[in-house]
Amino acid sequence: MYPIVLLSVFGIVTLFLGFSKSKNILLPSVLLFLAIALASNFVDWNQGPLLYFYDMLRVNNLTLAFNGIVLISAFMIVAISGGFQDNADSEPAEYYALMLLSLVGAIMMIGFEHLIMLFIGVEILSIAMYILTGSNKRNLRSNEAALKYFLMGAFASGFMLFGMALLYGATGSFSLSGIQAFVSIGHAAMPSYILYAGLLLLLIGMLFKVSAAPFHFWTPDVYEGAPTIFTTFMSTIVKTAGFAAIYRLLDHSFTNIYSFWWIVVAAIAILTLMVGNIGATSQSSFKRMLAYSGISHAGYLLIAVTALSKPTQNAIVFYSLAYSLSTICAFAVLILVSKEKTIDGQPDERYDAFNGLAKSNPFLAFVLTVSMLSLAGIPLTAGFWGKFFVFTSAADRGIIWITVIAVLMSTVGIYYYFRVIIAAYLKEGDVSQIRVAPFYQVILVLATFFTLLFGIAPGLLEGII
Template sequence: MTSIILLSVLGIINLFLGFLRSNKILLPAAMVILALVFGANLLDWNAAPESYFSGMLTIDRYSVAFTGIVTLTTLLLIPFSQKYVRDGQENLAEYYSLLLFSLVGAIMMVSYDNLLMLFVGIEILSVAMYVVAGSDKRNVRSNEAALKYFLMGSFATGILLFGIALVYGATGAFSLIDIAGAVVQPANATFRPMLYIGMLLMFVGISFKVSAAPFHYWTPDVYEGTPTFFTAFMSTVVKTAGFAAFFKLLMVAFQAAESFWIPTIMAITVLTLLIGNVGAVAQTSVKRMLAYSSISHAGYLFIGLVALNGKLSANGIFFYSLAYSVATVASFGVLKLVADQRQREDYAVLNGLAKTNPLLAFVMTVAMLSLAGIPLTGGFFGKFFIFGAAMDKGYIGLVVFAVLMSMVSIYYYLRPVIAMYMRPAEEDMTEPVAVGPFQSAILVLLALLTILLGVLPGLLSKVL
């Protein structure tokens, strides 16, 4: 709860910093705020679970762990907005505050114990994302991305809310514990179809938020049109919060109805893995490739939902979310630095980067290898733990299919590496990309974290 209060209060204070008409103070101020929130969140790690708002929100180890991921991700991402500071970006204070306020929604999503709190958290997070998607007002692609995201997100929210209403009508409760009791022992069996329809509608709404197929159609266009800095936030923080919320919903409220929803979640998993990986192969833009990559990783995280194997699945989703977030921030960070200077986002923009900027090439390589699940990176053990949870429940066929899709992903993840190390730079791209010392330090830290998670996975593999 301390994290929510700090983000809300300090986010408002950050808005007032905009009146100083000096962007130079905004970046360090945002990082200090996030560091304070991250530290305050860690203080709750060993504290006894505590509920707020009549049991609608609970701060426990689960919520603290995932709050730590979304806060750390944002903290590591903020330095890559330095170009906005340097260029005197208008409304920068507002954009930073929107990210801080959106984290409040993300924390609500990982801490909720009541469907109303889940809905409020999703809306706080989503509304902020609709705004930042169109933050580049002079760019037609950004305007298109904001409009598509807003319209499709509004429909998804309506579907989610309708599902919540039907679940309430069938169970008479919004609390996850009370819903679980009603699922096990329904007061009136005639309401069972209403409950099932409500569950499916809720699954549709949340699947949209995490870019799962077949509710993924907005993702490539929105990710491509949204400024790269905010795209990185959307593909990491939103996905992490969404899956943490989804896992809690299935584990606490609907576990007793597992035989009903397993086929649906299984179908979404297979479709997401297939569309995400095959779609990424066909892309010529690095940014769109990363968008389809984000879809594919939603499929891997869905395997943890299919397994629903208690702490084994919870720890797998936690570790995978952390490893994925770190590698994704690194890849989008390098892409933003390169694209800002060279004004392109295709694979050719990376040609010869190993000669002009060895550090950027190294960090991008580590990130690509981690996202592909290559050993000695965090991504390998993220998939290992997720697959292990599924194998423990007997889903061998699903794991085999996921491994095959991982082999497909190696192709498109190695394309940036080949471009950086094996292809000469074009004539107009032989100048080194300008990278500040602080950004270089953050990139090194991201690479080291990725390797550390791959070398010493036991440090964070059993935190829940």
């Protein structure tokens, strides 16, 4: 697992780079580190299942694909960070080091073969996020968001640990293979209620990390209070790693008790879709809307997990990639626009901030439009095929009713996503022309291009895993 080793070393090197007199070296250095980690990730491609770190991490094409999504997302997010030059009190080396080290936790979550490795990965990722959420120390909203995230995250970690302890008590093993062996052989003779309780508690802890209802209460406040660049990191990388871990856990070890847990996950998926989509309709803040949007997309991904059919694997990978590209573009445009307009000294993150954007900044309006269309699942965008593949996986399992509900909730999503497009193209505003750095433009162009490319030719990723 080369990225884990490299990112750990690069994170420490980044801290030392912070002692240099010029901060300008940090951004290109971190981008180079991420590019090297991304290249090293695919060294093991098509090498078959490999075990590392005393058989506690498993590497196969699926884990490498998720790692690739996480590392590409991180590269894009760092590229639009601008070196954190807008905050005179910031210490970019610390921020970048935390981001690099948090990726180590994300990769551990994606490829875990042992529950202890899962817990370590979750905590490495989470603790970095708690710190980055409260990194704007002069902003009370940021402080409040960090405290809420930390307290609720601590409770979620407690649930996870209790669930792992019960699973060990029921199966006598922390490894996924050992749990699978018990579930398929030992559990067949007599149902184990300790096993059921352990699985549910572990799922509660994991569902908190991906903002699934009813464990979502932290999400809107934390997304709104955290600096936008770290909200982008949280809404894409944390969600991708979380769903990769949930899918791996259920698919590898608990398929034999599918009849027990599928209805629980299905109920949570429906509740998550309703809370996310209905909650987003009443928001006046674009950033807060994206928080509820993230909740709703967790619901769609949970549908694929619920189905656990043959298309599920490709559906989760494709959906995660499509969601990450669109979300990063949306937040990237928000970062640029909100800097130009302020309310009480704070960036303007309302829908009204985008009024008239198309007239003064047609490029940014187009990027924002494509990202909104993709998140809404409109045809000719990657988001449409992401939802299509999720619905196909549910239909393949025969769970048609959950697909019907999801389609209805998708129509609700069109309302609040199109509010942004209407504001940009049909409303009058005073947005001045915004200067976009060349590399920033490159990132937006590439993300938008691939969003449209995968919307037109989704088969490009078919069969690579």
